[in-house]
Amino acid sequence: MRVAVCQLNARDDRAANLAAAEALLVRAAEAGADLAVLPEYVDYLGTADRMPAPETVDGTVGRFFAEVARRLGIWVIAGSFHEQGPDPEHTWNTSLVFDRSGALAASYRKIHLYDVEIPGRVSYLESATVAPGERPVVVDVEGLRVGLSICYDLRFPELYRQLATDGGAQLLVVPAAFMLHTGRDHWEVLLRARAIENQCFVAAAGQIGDHEPARTCFGRSMIVDPWGTILGQVPDGPGLTVVDLDLDRLRTIRAEVPSLANRRL
Numbered sequence: 670m671r672v673a674v675c676q677l678n679a680r681d682d683r684a685a686n687l688a689a690a691e692a693l694l695v696r697a698a699e700a701g702a703d704l705a706v707l708p709e710y711v712d713y714l715g716t717a718d719r720m721p722a723p724e725t726v727d728g729t730v731g732r733f734f735a736e737v738a739r740r741l742g743i744w745v746i747a748g749s750f751h752e753q754g755p756d757p758e759h760t761w762n763t764s765l766v767f768d769r770s771g772a773l774a775a776s777y778r779k780i781h782l783y784d785v786e787i788p789g790r791v792s793y794l795e796s797a798t799v800a801p802g803e804r805p806v807v808v809d810v811e812g813l814r815v816g817l818s819i820c821y822d823l824r825f826p827e828l829y830r831q832l833a834t835d836g837g838a839q840l841l842v843v844p845a846a847f848m849l850h851t852g853r854d855h856w857e858v859l860l861r862a863r864a865i866e867n868q869c870f871v872a873a874a875g876q877i878g879d880h881e882p883a884r885t886c887f888g889r890s891m892i893v894d895p896w897g898t899i900l901g902q903v904p905d906g907p908g909l910t911v912v913d914l915d916l917d918r919l920r921t922i923r924a925e926v927p928s929l930a931n932r933r934l
């Protein structure tokens with residue numbers, strides 16, 4: 670299974686964001702990827718006043734990625750988009766998984782919302798405009814068990830434990846718009862920890878660079894193996910990295926260090 674993580678800088682022009690995502694998916698397909706992962710809020714990252722109306726999963730954004738997945742014949746995890754929520758004040762922050770035929774194989778709504786206040790650095794109250802998802806999701810990608818998550822979820826190891834144990838995940842995906850301020854110290858550490866402790870591959874696709882209102886995303890999209898080794902990393906700027914997942918290596922690691930099997934709690 671060949672996996673690509675795509676890194677981009679979404680702004681307040683949805684058509685341009687979708688075009689940039691498509692260009693990266695084309696490159697992933699040309700590189701022989703079976704599955705490509707896009708960042709959180711691939712559809713729009715900008716001020717609330719210019720945001721297009723949120724949509725259902727079969728709206729413009731969902732249909733766009735379904736068509737690209739079908740045309741390229743690859744699996745696409747459309748990081749996340751603004752899904753029409755439970756009431757007019759709240760959207761869901763939702764990831765869509767399309768198979769090679771463009772059919773929607775799964776969707777996941779971000780469970781942990783980014784309510785963080787670091788004076789002078791980060792001020793964000795995601796729960797003011799987003800409703801939390803309630804359900805962990807694992808999707809079967811041609812025999813590979815893929816556990817879904819989004820961005821701030823990364824700080825909650827109990828989610829990934831569930832994905833790996835109850836859900837049998839072998840690959841954990843993390844579409845993100847991680848902040849530069851937290852990302853430079855926490856992003857890689859957390860991704861490699863989730864990989865090591867759950868003995869899973871981790872594919873993390875991040876937004877990179879500045880966007881309105883006055884925020885900067887960290888990027889450093891990467892694919893990590895179940896030993897914690899970084900197999901591929903995207904340099905700063907839009908781009909992608911493509912990696913072959915060696916499932917034999919996952920089985921060897923789980924057999925030699927059976928920490929999942931040795932759990933007591």
Ligand SMILES: O=C(O)CNC(=O)[C@H](CS)NC(=O)CCC(=O)C(=O)O
Binds near residue numbers: 846851
């Ligand atoms: O940048 C924006 O405007 C958009 N950001 C996002 O959409 C999301 C939800 S607000 N960002 C995060 O969850 C960052 C997590 C993070 O950075 C951490 O856990 O430290």
